[in-house]
Amino acid sequence: MLLEFKTENFKSFLDEMDFLMTPAPKQKDLEYSILEHKIGKKTYKGLCSAIIYGSNASGKTNIICAMDVFKEIILKGNIRNSDEMRSPNISERKLELIPNNLNKLPKPTKFYIRFVEQDLLVEYELIIDLGLFLDKSYQRKIKFEKLTINNKTIFERTENIDFFDLKVIEQYLIKEFRKNEDSAKALARNNLNPTELFLTNGFKMMFSSKLVSFILEWFEEKFIVIYRADATEIKSKLDNSKGGTVFVEHTINEAAKLFGINSNALGYVVPKDGGEVQLCSIFKDNGIAIPAKYFESYGTVRFINMFPLILKALVEGLVLVLDEFDANIHPMALMNIINIFHDDDINKKNAQLIFNTHNPIFLNANIVRRDEIKFVERDDNTHLSTHYSLSDFKTAGHRGVRKADDYMKHYFLGRYGAVKDIDFYELLEKFINDISEVE
Known part of the structure; x- marks a missing residue:
């Protein structure tokens, strides 16, 4: 179950973008449709779905693209370009397309993910220096890498690498590790590759292949990101x-x-x-x-x-992330699918559905929660994207959002942002007049 995903300096998101799949705090009338996953005495709560709204070219697809790219980096274990085409997302293979194109100086790109699976809460953060936009010759390097399990830091990498209390993953450590612990740590520190993830290379080989395989399996089998769902x-x-x-x-x-x-x-x-x-x-x-x-x-x-993806998600408890999932499909069918993800009797494995859309029909308190409605807005001056949720608005005052509100109406009135007033009239009138003068 996905709890949180962050990225920074990824295409139109220059500042940190925090995509939360956890219930919003202190929100009245929202205590329903919550997924729960218990680890020990602690219960983690997640959202069943997230629907992303915004104008064309606002950056909605960039959120899904960032998830897709991060997943690919984890699975291949490095930040080098690849010739293998696993999806229509060209940024997977050509990482020089990732940094924001307005940067004058190189700025690192950040990824962070937090999820729960079986008896583990996994947090992994990766900060990489890719240079400037389209700089293919830049000497890339990993600036920071951190793995946390059940709120305990396992390792933290900068120029060197520090190890912390490994007792929390004792059952996952390689056999005989404790006898060779000091040697393994020294070997790891002396063999860091600037373009290779320590998680999927050194840590997997010398510390815990079992734990890394568990994490990789979640990314490969449970975190399903479909870029360009219309081509699937x-x-x-x-x-x-x-x-x-x-x-x-x-x-x-x-x-x-x-x-x-x-x-x-x-x-x-x-x-x-x-x-x-x-x-x-x-x-x-x-x-x-x-x-x-x-x-x-x-x-x-x-x-x-x-x-079949919907069936697989519900049966296996997948996180299903889809770009333009609703294109050319009737809203009644889509609403029913969303309702199924919110139904505890069917969604027994904590499956989650995330997609972007232009269809306003889902802006309805009877279909989704306020914290499941996400927005992306792009500034006309800076050309940078920002992300926020409907639950970020207060529940009182002029801009307050209440459960009984008409979300669709207020969205088109511009109360929540992430919408543009598009008028082609003047442009087309000029075009027609120019054509008439030529004739």
Whole structure:
């Protein structure tokens, strides 16, 4: 369960951006739809969902991009560029795109994450120096790295590395570690690589491969960040299946019927020539199957491609982060999915859903909590983004936010910011007049 994510000097976010997935303090009428995870005697609380609003080019996608890039850095274990394309996010592979482009001098980029999984509260902070925007030749280095487990610092890295009380992770330490503890610490201090994470390299090899594997597994399997969700295609686990096979998944087809598809079935087809698995429309009368993109609407294909992720999230308790999740999908279907994430009887594994949107229909106290409504605003003068939550506003006064308020109405009136008054009239009038004068 994700509790918090921070970044700094990441694209349009020059100052620290703190994305909280914990309930806002001292908020009346908000004691509902809370996830709970107990470790020992302490209970950690999290939000079921977060919906990010803001104008075009405000920086909404940059939050998701930062999560995606941070995850990729953790998994590959270094801050070097990569040729491997794991997602449409080019910033994953070319880190020189990360620093804010207005910087005159290099400023470090910061990442921080806090999550709970099983019996561990994990906090990890990474500060990296990538130079200026688009500087490919800059000598990158890790300036700071810190791992904390259950509120106890395990190690802290600057130019050197300090180790603290390792008793909190005693059960995760490598066998015979205590006998060689001093040697391991000395070896670690003398072999720091400026571009490699100590967590996934030295610490994993000499201190605790079990703990690091646990953390990496959470990032790989539980923290699912989908950049450009409109380009996502779920192929299930069929890539190694026999050619010429057709798979029809009952739950997905039942969901498709509820979505409005009743004249045909949907299934995954493995071509005989060993090509890529395709989502197909399958016609029951004659058994013909054609690619769904040729027969179904774009919104339908998007929904069917995304629905397995929703199922997986609920069954396994994933943190599901989606860029433009709602594009081309009917709001009624989306509202129902959000309600399911808020339902304790279905969401038993503490799954979380985070996405950005332009659809104001979710600005409703009957759908989400105030602290689940997030905003991103970009300053017209500085061109920098800021992030805040609806729960950051007081509950009294002229700008106060109450549960009974019409959030959508007040948003479009500009009470919460993160919205622009866009008027193309003058521009188009001038264009038309100029064309008329030429003619």
